[in-house]
Amino acid sequence: MSNKLSIAIVIFFLAILNNCARGGTETASAPDSSSSIATDTLIPATGTATPLPTWTHTPVPPSATATPLPTLADTSDEADTSAETNLPTNTPEPTPTPIPTNTPVPTDTPVPTNTPDPTPIPDWLTVTGRTEEGLLYLGNPQAPVRLIDYSDFM
Amino acid sequence: MIEETYVKAGLVSLAFNPVLNHGDRSLQSHQAAECAAKQGQFWPFRHFLFENQNALWGGDIRTTLKQLAADFSLDEGLFNACLDEQQTLNLVNQQDARRLDKGIYSQPSFEINDQILIGGQPFSQFQVVIEGQIAQSQ
Numbered sequence: 001m002s003n004k005l006s007i008a009i010v011i012f013f014l015a016i017l018n019n020c021a022r023g024g025t026e027t028a029s030a031p032d033s034s035s036s037i038a039t040d041t042l043i044p045a046t047g048t049a050t051p052l053p054t055w056t057h058t059p060v061p062p063s064a065t066a067t068p069l070p071t072l073a074d075t076s077d078e079a080d081t082s083a084e085t086n087l088p089t090n091t092p093e094p095t096p097t098p099i100p101t102n103t104p105v106p107t108d109t110p111v112p113t114n115t116p117d118p119t120p121i122p123d124w125l126t127v128t129g130r131t132e133e134g135l136l137y138l139g140n141p142q143a144p145v146r147l148i149d150y151s152d153f154m
Numbered sequence: 155m156i157e158e159t160y161v162k163a164g165l166v167s168l169a170f171n172p173v174l175n176h177g178d179r180s181l182q183s184h185q186a187a188e189c190a191a192k193q194g195q196f197w198p199f200r201h202f203l204f205e206n207q208n209a210l211w212g213g214d215i216r217t218t219l220k221q222l223a224a225d226f227s228l229d230e231g232l233f234n235a236c237l238d239e240q241q242t243l244n245l246v247n248q249q250d251a252r253r254l255d256k257g258i259y260s261q262p263s264f265e266i267n268d269q270i271l272i273g274g275q276p277f278s279q280f281q282v283v284i285e286g287q288i289a290q291s292q
Contacts, residue, residue, distance in 0.1 A: 125161060128194070128197065136170050136191055136196050137168060137169040137170075139157075139161040139168055140166075143164055144165060144287065144288050145160070145166045145284055145288055145291070146266075150265070151262040152173045153184065153204065154180050154210060154211070
């Protein structure tokens with residue numbers, strides 16, 4: 001029993017190999033009689049092989065927004081260090097602009113001039129006289145008000 | 155107060171017109187004041203006489219007046235001669251006649267420009283009249 005099984009297995013594998021050698025076409029040669037196997041039960045017969053899809057390369061038109069990939073800078077000593085990196089440098093902070101203050105505009109200092117002394121105001125309590133009518137008066141004779149005191153000492 | 159408030163400021167000139175309502179005493183007193191005016195002391199002696207008004211009512215009026223003049227430090231010789239000789243009698247009489255012509259019979263009376271105040275008045279009343287006259291003059 002085991003010998004028959006072994007033989008069947010061998011015949012099976014031979015049939016597979018024979019099928020692969022043919023490429024799966026009609027022009028495949030007839031099977032070797034020596035390896036006749038029951039292909040109808042193990043390997044289904046196929047008509048035409050489906051060709052494998054092939055990838056086609058469609059060139060992509062260059063885009064205006066395309067950003068070129070940065071390239072690594074040359075690390076040699078003679079390289080321009082200013083363009084070494086695009087990294088931001090420490091920019092000094094702008095100094096604060098001082099806020100202008102209202103500075104008074106200096107005015108010309110008036111030069112003192114020789115001014116005459118003002119006319120002294122008389123002490124009207126010391127000015128006395130007599131009116132046209134003969135009355136004694138005290139004070140400013142040009143005063144806007146004249147007060148006459150009609151009195152007796154008694 | 156009128157002198158300190160208005161006369162000193164040159165706003166009011168103060169004049170004096172005698173009123174002879176009490177006979178010879180009034181006449182002698184006013185002559186004595188005019189005699190002091192001859193020595194340039196009318197206004198202060200006038201004040202002095204009002205302060206010693208009670209003394210004028212007793213004794214001989216001339217004696218009293220001469221004593222008061224001496225007390226006031228007037229030149230006694232000039233004052234006494236003036237008073238004795240009645241050097242200022244006519245002037246005093248002329249001034250009294252003037253007030254009669256104006257219809258002034260009561261004393262004290264006050265003529266402030268063209269406005270008459272009769273009798274003693276509080277200072278505030280004088281202020282109203284004086285300042286009203288000042289405003290009119292401006």
